[in-house]
Amino acid sequence: MAELVSQNGNKVEFKVTVPAAEVSRAYQQVWTAISRDVRVPGFRPGKAPRSVLAKRVGMGYVDSEVRDRLLEVHYPQAARELKLNLVDASIDPGALKDGQAFDFGVTGETYPQVKLGDWKGVSLSAQAPEITDEVLEQTLTDLRERNATFESVERPIEASDMVTIQELAEGSEEQSGSYPVYLDMAEAHVRDALVGKNKGDEVEITVPAHQHGDHEHPAHTVKVRVEDVKHKQLQALDDEFAKSLNFESLDRLRSDLKTELETRAGREGDTARREEFVTALTEGMEVEIPQALLGNRREAMLEEIQADLSRQGVKWSEYESFMQEQGKLDEFMADLAKNAETRVRRDLALEQLAEDQGLQLTDTQFNAALSALAQSNNMTVQQLRTQLGPNGLNGYYASIVREQALSQAISQLGQPETAEQKDAPAEETETAPTETAE
Structure with missing residues (x-):
């Protein structure tokens, strides 16, 4: 049972009492786990x-x-019961004893008041890309390119060849490294230097000055020897080619490929419409975002970046020092703050959208979502609850509701007009229903 103690602006305090029977049940579950x-x-x-x-x-x-089990369940449940969207919270647990009720207090800050514009009047223009015959043929061409074979030839190098070159150490005939170069994908200076040369030729490739990551490389020359020249052989676009890709015929390949392209195009169109709607939603809303909320999101994003660097064997302190030396740390932090604000604005808009639509998850629905997420990560639900913690569970609940609100709103706006509908004369659009009725 949750009881609101006080609410002043976005500051809130509430108390939660967990019945003695549920406390005893939690003790029983823990003892069972320990015994096992x-x-x-x-x-x-x-x-x-x-x-x-x-x-x-x-x-x-x-x-x-x-105590952890009880807080993981009853803290987010109490927040939902009191209809509080908390930015963050501090939990003060009381005494805990088997067979007795357990009380804990919560103090925290709620999300700011958000006023959305007339989102029902938003007109979306994004559409799925059209899968024309030209698109299908180009995709088939790309398939042939990816499944091409290469045969060694004794002739000058051509622009579509695959060339094996041996890099020579500067100032000597000593070999350095050997690697293939696909000229149809190579940079212009490499292609221009090699086209027309023959197997056995030594070639100097002039590499222009360029920027790679945070490093600027001056122009320099690389000396290589042509070890092999291979001609690209494309398979004929016929039933045999289709069978090599596990399709019974070329017609079946075309049909299945078009279906897959249309499915992907549909997803692209859905994504584009969602992003178009969210942009309109955030641009039309009124809100004053607390700095604490922006700071929390900024810190969370920075922790994600630090974790990614750590997985690559890079310490954040070293990366931070490097950016400082390059004079790019301020720009990095400014971009981080801007991205944090964009994400916060998006979340606030979608959460208000869900509230305006009266969307909520039942405990059964939320538990089902947790179960699915735990299964996909090869975890038990309890392990997932422990990993997320009370605030993480609250955040996951909010993310599900946001997605449901977005999907429901998009469906209410209907589908955009096709290009043909937009271009159709007004009188044809008006007379078509009459003709059909007759």
Whole structure:
């Protein structure tokens, strides 16, 4: 049971009481898990008395596990019950004892008031790309290119060849490295230097000055030897080619490929419409965003970046120092702040949209979503709840509602007119229903 203690502006305080029966149930679940996982000499798995298990793990551990379970369930549940969208919160748990009710207090800040514009009047123009015969033929051509074979030839290099070159160390005949170059995808200076040369020729390739990442490379010359020249051989566009791709015929390949292209185009159109709608929604809303909310999002995004760098073996402190030396740290932080504000504005708009539509998830629906997410990550629901924590669970709930609100709003706006409908004369559009009725 949740009770609102006070609310002043976006500052809020509430109290939650968990019934004694639910506290006892949580203790039972924790004891069951401990009995299953903790091995005690002299007892079969699951048969050791609680008094023995308590000495092995400590009652402090048991109470901590129960407290976490109760907070993971009842904190987000209380926030939903009181219809509070919390930016962040501090939880003050009370005393915990098996068989007695458990109280905890929450103080936090709610999201700001948001006023949306007349989103029902938004007209969306984004459409799915049209899959024309030209698009289909180009896709088939790309398939032939990706499945091309190469045969060695004894002739001068042509612009569509694949050439194997051996890099020569500067100032000597010593070989450095060997690698293939596909000339139809190579940069112009490489292609121009090699076309017309023959196998065995030594060639100097002048590489122009260029920027790579944060480093500027001056112009320089690379000396290579042509080791092999291979001609690209495209397969004929026929049934045999289709069969090589596991299709029974060329007609079946064309049909299935067109269906797949239209499916992808439909997804692209849906994504474009969603982004067009969200842009209109955020541009038309009125809101004063607390700096704390922007700061939280900025910190979360920075932590994501730091984690990505860590996975690549790069320390954030080193990367930060490098950007500082390059004079780009201020620009990086400014971009981070701008992106954080964009994301916050988007989330606030969609959450208000959900509220305006009266959208909520039942506990059953939310638990089903958690179960699906846990399964996709090879985790139990309890493991997922523990990993997300109370604030993470609240955030996941909000993300589901935002997506539902967006989908529902888009469906209410209907489909955009096709190019043919837009170009059709007005009198034809008006007379068509009459002709059909007759």
